[in-house]
Amino acid sequence: MLTWATASDLDRVDHHRRSTEWVSNLWRADDAKLLKLDDRSRFTTNVGGSKLRMTKPFVEYDSQRHRLLGLLDSSPIFAVEALTEGEVHDFREVGFQLSDNERDIAATAAAMVNWHRSEPFCSRCGGVTQVINGGYARHCEVCDMDHFPRTDPAVIVGVLDDSDRLLLGGQAGWGNRVSVLAGFVEVGESLEQTIHREIAEEADVTIATTRYFGSQPWPFPRSVMVAFFARAASAEICVDSEELQHAAWMSRDEVRERVAAGELSLPGQSSIASRMIGAWLDGQPDLI
Numbered sequence: 001m002l003t004w005a006t007a008s009d010l011d012r013v014d015h016h017r018r019s020t021e022w023v024s025n026l027w028r029a030d031d032a033k034l035l036k037l038d039d040r041s042r043f044t045t046n047v048g049g050s051k052l053r054m055t056k057p058f059v060e061y062d063s064q065r066h067r068l069l070g071l072l073d074s075s076p077i078f079a080v081e082a083l084t085e086g087e088v089h090d091f092r093e094v095g096f097q098l099s100d101n102e103r104d105i106a107a108t109a110a111a112m113v114n115w116h117r118s119e120p121f122c123s124r125c126g127g128v129t130q131v132i133n134g135g136y137a138r139h140c141e142v143c144d145m146d147h148f149p150r151t152d153p154a155v156i157v158g159v160l161d162d163s164d165r166l167l168l169g170g171q172a173g174w175g176n177r178v179s180v181l182a183g184f185v186e187v188g189e190s191l192e193q194t195i196h197r198e199i200a201e202e203a204d205v206t207i208a209t210t211r212y213f214g215s216q217p218w219p220f221p222r223s224v225m226v227a228f229f230a231r232a233a234s235a236e237i238c239v240d241s242e243e244l245q246h247a248a249w250m251s252r253d254e255v256r257e258r259v260a261a262g263e264l265s266l267p268g269q270s271s272i273a274s275r276m277i278g279a280w281l282d283g284q285p286d287l288i
Ligand SMILES: [Zn+2]
Pocket: 122, 123, 124, 125, 126, 127, 140, 141, 142, 143, 144, 145
């Protein structure tokens, strides 16, 4: 089970990575490994995507292109956006079948290359920025400001009614897939306030209580999904067609039967939505 709840083994070497010389020495280490990602942040894997395929760095270290992710069992792990060979997959497709450590590497690498690709300029003055800290920051030489990779929080909520039915909805283009509801945190909001607003906006359902479930990185392009279960104070649903195409309260039996019949499909196994729906289907106690 992917819980993302224990300490990561990936040592991000925060204090050391500020030295370009120290990072470049790591690049030349015998046990250094490099993960290549393509221009859609898909990373190279073995056949089937159950394991990352990393190579030993063989070109000269380039502080502007090569991203030090950290040390894993003292081995330096780097990432680069480059031409790839062989199989490539994104985190959504194969995250669930990687080891915990490889999941950390894949999520960090994808979010980091996404950030560097999308924000090469200073957001304050528009100047060109230089990569520093092994890839964990960019520095603007015009206005002297440092920029760091942003992580955008989003809440994802398993809303239950008084009968423990789960609110599941689908968006246009999802086919028969349904999921729990989710939305980005807006400026000035707490996570709980986002829950109340999003569920009201999308389904016009009022929330009585909330309870934290867990979180996980979601590098599309750089989110962290923060999951809660919530108890509804109202049962009537009115779907906002701009955000959702349909939504309904479903019992565990109904979900199982309709999935078995091919009428419904559930979120992919790499997502926290999959873990949430699984916990509810299994009758895990104390979800809310
Ligand atoms: Zn600047």
